[in-house]
Amino acid sequence: QVKLVESGGGSVQSGGSLRLSCEVSGYTSRPDTSNTYCMGWFRQAPGGEREGVAVIDSDGTKNYADSVKGRFTISQDNAKNTLYLQMNRLKPEDAAMYYCAADFSFYGNCINYYNMDFWGKGTLVTISS
Numbered sequence: 001q002v003k004l005v006e007s008g009g010g011s012v013q014s015g016g017s018l019r020l021s022c023e024v025s026g027y028t029s030r031p032d033t034s035n036t037y038c039m040g041w042f043r044q045a046p047g048g049e050r051e052g053v054a055v056i057d058s059d060g061t062k063n064y065a066d067s068v069k070g071r072f073t074i075s076q077d078n079a080k081n082t083l084y085l086q087m088n089r090l091k092p093e094d095a096a097m098y099y100c101a102a103d104f105s106f107y108g109n110c111i112n113y114y115n116m117d118f119w120g121k122g123t124l125v126t127i128s129s
Helices: none
Strands: 003-007 010-013 018-025 038-044 051-057 062-064 072-076 082-087 096-103 123-128
Touching: 003 096, 018 038, 018 096, 018 123, 038 082, 051 072, 051 082, 062 072
Parallel strands: 010 123
Antiparallel strands: 003 018, 018 082, 038 051, 038 096, 051 062, 072 082, 096 123
16 A cells, blocks of 8 residues: 655744655556546645645646745655655744645545545644744
8 A cells, every 4th residue: 555654844943944755656557547647745734624735736837825836845856756845935834744645546636625635643843933
């Protein structure tokens, strides 16, 4: 089965930067699917709702939450085994548990889709003022 493992969380000062990584393993393409996918980063602050942060689909199309546009960048390595989230100019509002998620039968923008097939266990990001 697919396994997602996040890393890179930690505590940073407001205005600082952090890079999250997500190692993806276990996926095997199937002839009965379109082999499309959507994967990316979601976050949830204590007492808050889960929100999509940044996602990328099998066409390479990226989508970002309005709150992080211009500050965060999602990317993949060439083998597509690792997903990254570069976070710059961090704000206190960015503090949350960040989750990597993937759906290998999804078509299109999944930034508002919270029923992804696979989820990592999360990596915590805290912001000091």
